[in-house]
Amino acid sequence: MYNLRTHYPALQDYTYLNTAAHGLISTVVVDYKASLNHELLHHPAYFAERRTPFMNEVRNSLSSYLDSHYHLTALVSNFSLAFNALLEGIPATKKFLLVKGDYPSVNWPVEARKFQCCYADLNASLEENIWQACEQHQPDFLALSIVQYISGIRISLKFLKDLKVQFPDLIIIADGTQYIGVEEFRFRESGIDILAASCYKWLDAGDGNAFITFKEDVVERIKPKFTGFNSVQDFKNDRGSFMGHFEPGHQDMMAFGGLQKAVEFCDEYGMQHIEKQIKILTDAAMDAFTQRNLLKPEVTARDRHSSIFNISGDEVLMERLSDQNIIVSQRGDGLRVSFSYYNSMDDLHRLLDVIDSH
Incomplete structure (x- = not known):
């Protein structure tokens, strides 16, 4: 211990x-990141050749921790970039349900793209408010934080499962930045369809690392546009081009090495x-x-x-x-x-x- x-x-x-x-x-994360920097300093050729398998190891550790699909989990630098990349792949005609006063990095990107938006009040009856808004407005997407960043109000995860049963065509997108790392969570068993989070808070992984992960049945409804050389490298066979759009370019091995070590720290503790x-x-x-x-x-x-x-x-x-x-x-x-x-x-x-x- x-x-x-x-x-x-x-x-x-x-x-x-x-x-x-x-x-x-x-100190566990700091020391490990220092060892990676030392490797880059003294063995740059080996370090460069190891990038792809290294990132795959990080992804494997993270997806195991989240109980997410390895081939549908992308490693990104922060939540906001992942969420904006996601929104770029959603037709402008779709309707979003948001929570009033939610984290600006959740609400602002949706509103800025002129999606049709409806809102649920943030109060003691949050779940009831969301349910009623779904019945009244029939949104295509619900985007919200699992834990509200100012008040700390936390959405019931059981409620999200029940909501998904009642509204099976609704795609639920959750920001887990203020939640992932607090308790055991199984993404594939949850009612959430798309989960993204920065990992510098409750996972204590340091800056520059985050993830976005998908359920298999929503992939066909998203048409991501972000692209780059990395979008087609090493994705053709085992993960497909879809996930490559969320990892279009260079990734910081030190930052994601910190994430892997933080996950290991949580598992071991x-x-x-x-x-x-x-x-x-x-x-x-x-x-x-x-x-x-x-x-x-x-x-x-x-x-x-x-x-x-x-x-x-x-x-x-x-x-x-x-x-x-x-x-x-x-x-x-x-x-x-x-x-x-x-x-x-x-x-x-x-x-x-x-x-x-x-």
Whole structure:
């Protein structure tokens, strides 16, 4: 079992409650990326020849972690590029259902392309709002974040499965950036048709790596346009040209090596331990914040919440927290606090001590 305090040196100096903004990077990932740079420095020919099998190894590790199809999983530099590439392959006549106030990188690219859009309100009845919007507007696509980046409201994954049963022609596109890495997830068993995520947050993989993965039955409904030399290399036989359009050019081996090592770190530490620790902290934080009236009614009224909270607080409280080396973010009209598996109950108590003395 890893000693997390050893592998995340920042935890020695800070109470880091800001994974929703950027996950910490472990010494395991840093050391591995350094070894790859050393290899490039001293053995460039071998390094260049190894690129394709190396990226295939990363893809294999990631698809196993996600329970996604290897041949339908693309390695991309960030969520936004993957999502924009996806949208370029969707006819402009299609209708999208979006969530009001969702992450700008989800809503803005859809709206900018002038797709016909309808919206579901973001409140305690999010699932009901989406269901009613589907019945009323009959959208072709639903695009949303699994976890909302400001409030931390999390869509029910069971609901998405039920929604898919009721509306089988609806294509569900999910941004998993604030979710993947929090708990065990099986893409092929989910109601999600297309999943994309940047991996620098809850997977703690560092910057420059992300993925997009597809269910087999939606591929024919997408006509991607992005292309490049890499779009036709090594895809002709085992993965097809479709996925090549999402990997049109050069990929950073250091960035994706970090992703592979981060996935291995999660596997070795154990997703069951990660999920358990996050749930313990989430439940305790929900109780503590609710008792202090720090959360909005749309959050406290829901049965289950994510590990992201937006608590009542102003710049004065933000400064007091910063003075105590407690790292959070100002988001919306409050302070966003997020708990990862490398956090502890002591971290929550330090936060509450400052809040209670405010």
